[in-house]
Amino acid sequence: MKQFFKYMFASTLGTILAFVVFFILSGMIIAGLVGSAMMMAGNSKKSVKVEENSVLVVDMSERLVERKKPSPFENIDIQGFDDDQGIALREFLAAIDAAKTDDNIKGIYLKGSSFNGSFTALEEVRGAIQDFQDSGKFVLAYEEVYTQGAYYLASAASETYIFQEGMLEFFGLRSEIAFFKNAMEKLGIKATVVKGPDNIYKSAIEPFTREDMSPENEVQIQRILDVLWEGMSENIAESRDIHIDSLNSIVNDLKIRKPEDAVAFGFFDDAVYYDEILANLREKLEIEGDDDIPSIEMEDYVKSYDRNEKGEEDDDEKSWELKDEIAVIYAIGGINSGESQEDNIGSETLAKAIREARTDEDVKAIVMRVTSPGGSALASDVIWREAKLAGETKPFIVSFGSVAASGGYYISTHADRIFAAENTITGSIGVFGLMPDMRGLVTDKMGINFDGVKTHDHSDFGSMQRGFDDMEMALLNEFVTDTYNEFVGRVAEGRDMTFDEVDSIARGRVWIGTDAIENGLVDEIGSLNDAIEYAAAQAELEDYKLIELPKQKDPWESFMVKFNGNAKAQVGQWVFGDEYEWIHKAQEIKEMEGIQARMPYEIKVH
CATH class of the missing domain: 3.90.226.10 (2-enoyl-CoA Hydratase; Chain A, domain 1)
Structure with a gap:
């Protein structure tokens, strides 16, 4: 018994000491980070400078959000503590607009294999790229692999290139929905659904009650995809000077197998290597030899451009x-x-x-x-x-x-x-209501039984351990x-x-x-x-x-x-x-x- 208490207290003491050391170290780390944050707080948005004769680098895969959340590590340049929150869409668009009249920015270099934002953001960014281009400055797009969203944005550039051995994923739009009805049945879970007599298109409950899409849901989703594709394909056709019928034929018949196919059909200006892109940029900027190309990433440019415009919060x-x-x-x-x-x-x-x-x-x-x-x-x-x-x-x-x-x-x-x-x-x-009946899983599969007492007939109304009677279903439908x-x-x-x-x-x-x-x-x-x-x-x-x-x-x-x-x-x-x-x-x-x-x-x- 003495040995038991001896080892028990030894283990307990060791655990306590470990926690004490952990919290001390954590406190030191956090204190260090806070100190760094305070020291670097002076690195405000106006501290980032744009070199003369620069290219604005826009990474299409950069996450675009409606509203950026504040981060304590925003000004701390320590790997692992950048806490990337993305870029606010409004700031992103304002930065491109500011770059039009920024004498230090000569053009945009567009890169990234995918677009990390909503379809609405994709359209707004594409419009901003076109507007920038209309100012007389160049937009050059280049990437090894283009997904459909990334290419849609890149197609607006004045010059669009792909890697010599690259790939373009361009197959049209699709919508897929996962249906859980059979899985739920195997687990013994039933879904009680209430959506009233009028909500025939309210398909949120379909994955739990069907094995496929209802005709009404097919109609509404097909309409959305058709409108999205119509706008997307027409914009690409206009920007790349491709007839819309030819474009749809290319997609339907999978005619783009290799980069040279995409170039031949007009999707790209050429298939090139990265060193050729750098040479192209140097030529546009009139840089001789292999000198470095002055550039600034969009994330940094957002912090640098003149924000003293109408409607902006600043300290001026x-x-x-x-x-x-x-x-x-x-x-x-x-x-x-x-x-x-x-x-x-x-x-x-x-x-x-x-x-x-x-x-x-x-x-x-x-x-x-x-x-x-x-x-x-x-x-x-x-x-x-x-x-x-x-x-x-x-x-x-x-x-x-x-x-x-x-x-x-x-x-x-x-x-x-x-x-x-x-x-x-x-x-x-x-509107709809969705209530799971867990009896098949909990009782039949897991062997857990429930029992109890109640004061009235419907005191257990809404319990997942039983279904709904006719009176209760009538009430739910009324709701x-x-x-x-x-x-x-x-x-x-x-x-x-x-x-x-x-x-x-x-x-x-x-x-x-x-x-x-x-x-x-x-x-x-x-x-x-x-x-x-x-x-x-x-x-x-x-x-x-x-x-x-x-x-x-x-x-x-x-x-x-x-x-x-x-x-x-x-x-x-x-x-x-x-x-x-x-x-x-x-x-x-x-x-x-x-x-x-x-x-x-x-x-x-x-």
Whole structure:
């Protein structure tokens, strides 16, 4: 017994000492990083200088986000601690616009095998590249392997090249959905679905109830793909001077097998080696011999260009003198109740931000940027109320990103004007409820039984250990039907339409931006900047500054939360590889509460 206590206390003491040493070392490391951050805080956006006769290097694979999260390591150049947050789309576009008139920037070198952003961002960046080119400066694109999205962007360049032994992936667009019905049956899990009589296009529940796509879902997805491909192929055909019929024939018949095929059909100017690209750039810049080519990466250029423009937050004297403000409120991610978390919208957080902008006398107009597939119907209604009140007080404009559907559209219905991109996915006016019945898994497969007592017939209503009786199903259908009717009514009121007019384009159907203009769900095709300019005009503002809401968390707090989440995600990716995405989606479904106003899928172009 003495030996037992001896070793037990020895192990315990060793563990305690190990923890003490760990925390001391961790404290020293964190203190060092904090010190470095403070020392390097002076490296502000204006400290990065652009050399004369430079090329702006734009990496298409650089992650583009709606709003960049603050990072405590932004100015720390230590490998492993860069904590890449990507580049905000608005800053990215503004930087390209600034480069047009920057005498130090002579052209753009476009690289990257894939595009790391939404389809809407892809179109906006392509438009910015074309606009830059129209200023008289060159754009040269080169890469070894091009995915479809990367080539679409590269096709806008004045010169487009591919590696001698490279590859172009150009096969057209497709959409695939994973269906879990059979897997759930094998696990003994049943899905109880409630979507009312009118939500025939609300296909979010199909993966759990079907083995394939419903005819209604096929119709809406096919329409989206057709419109996306039509715009994409026409733009490529125009930029590369290829007849549209020839382009589609090339894709259908898989005529591009080798780089020389792509060159012969006009997709590229030539197939070359990297040293030839460098020689080309030196010639454009009039650099002799093998001298270095002055260049600056987009990430650094964003930190360097002159930001003393109308509407930008900065520390210059003029900005401090400006009192009038336009609040840009970001609504990004799925919609849930409570406070916002990583990559989702909390109704409490967003409603508070809208309320702050509404009651702030310095804020003369509000622009809400919505990039959301929806989520909780209850949470959406909480946000909708604040948005409606804001619109009654001052100009309230909405700008749609890549997707603003279901709950994302719900919170936008009472805007004075809605802007969207041509390929924004919107609509999905409909609701559903999804409740799993776990008895087959828990009891039959795992051998776990449950028993209990209750005071009333329906005290265990909603338990995953039993199904729903007829009375309960009638109640659930009533909930869904009432929520749907309220959703349609909100849209009708906000968009100045009749209930029947909205119902005819609702029923859960998703629409692409160009179609949404025609059916009245959207007012104008335009970007976030277009929405801001419109808001300024409505508020009769010439000089103003922008403020962004909701206010972002302290960078160190955000880092610690993200560090914990990333550690879990990294382990999941190590174990499950590419399949981890489906596990992550399953977790999202697990966390859904109540009736959902949510778009059924995501669209990505690679």
